[in-house]
Amino acid sequence: MLLDHLVLFVDDLTTAIARFESRGFTVTPGGTNGPTHNALIVFANDTYIELIALRSSRARLIMRALRGLGMLALRRWLKRDLQTRLLDWMSGPQGLIDLCFRGTELTEINNSSPLSGMVLTDPVQFKRHRPDGLVVQWTLRGANKRRQPFFIQDATPIDYRIPAGDVRIHPNGTLGISEVRTGELIEPSVSNVKITHDPTLQPGSVSVTIVNELDATDHIHGPDFFNVDIHLLPKSSDQQKT
Known part of the structure; x- marks a missing residue:
């Protein structure tokens, strides 16, 4: 899956x-x-x-x-x-x-x-x-x-x-979703992305980590960004977490 x-x-x-x-x-x-x-x-x-x-x-x-x-x-x-x-x-x-x-x-x-x-x-x-x-x-x-x-x-x-192709190349160096944290336990498990139950999040809430190949960080969140919570991290820091 x-x-x-x-x-x-x-x-x-x-x-x-x-x-x-x-x-x-x-x-x-x-x-x-x-x-x-x-x-x-x-x-x-x-x-x-x-x-x-x-x-x-x-x-x-x-x-x-x-x-x-x-x-x-x-x-x-x-x-x-x-x-x-x-x-x-x-x-x-x-x-x-x-x-x-x-x-x-x-x-x-x-x-x-x-x-x-x-x-x-x-x-x-x-x-x-x-x-x-x-x-x-x-x-x-x-x-x-x-x-x-x-x-x-x-x-x-x-x-x-x-x-496929150039549509997957992003100026901010984004490579892909590496982790999704959710306010409830998600079943079943998947093999390509880390899905984490975070009890500090409200039910229905989702926080996403996206890794990039640049040495850059960004936090996209709030009403101006449609209430999302997206963390853009360097690939190296994401690997250190795991």
Whole structure:
């Protein structure tokens, strides 16, 4: 099992792209998928951060209103499916709101999940139209426990969804996500990134360490950066920690 990407939901995609580019990240247009559009910060270690937003600002306001009225909480109580999870994204505050793990066969993940008491939702097929016209297809499954990750399996070549090449080269020297600290215990484990339960974090909170090949540090956080907590560290200091 691998960490595939982190989901960062924002109010306005154009603003998010500009903010991250101002801190030295290369941001690649992703495309459109139904009511949403996205952009990707892709790293050399095959992980990425997905910047995603509703295409309509009015739709965002409606979703926030439905959440405030308790309508989405009622749906969550009645039905714990993948759609409920996605509605949580669209109606919640800005921030790093989800983790996605990648497996080769989602049926195998489901077969092993009862060991941890986790049950996966039914698989749902998705597709996204890239700006170059290419259609990307994949399957998602969620978990009955909202704080646990969701899972992805590619139906088209993975480099359709996670582009390679110069898009992975960042002016700030970023190489990839090395650690994700969360406010709750995450199951199952992954082999490419350190996932750490940090009880000092609030439930649902995520803190990310990204290593770079330059002798540079940065801390990206706060309301102006969509409530994220991202630490950019030199690769050498990250290795010393481990």
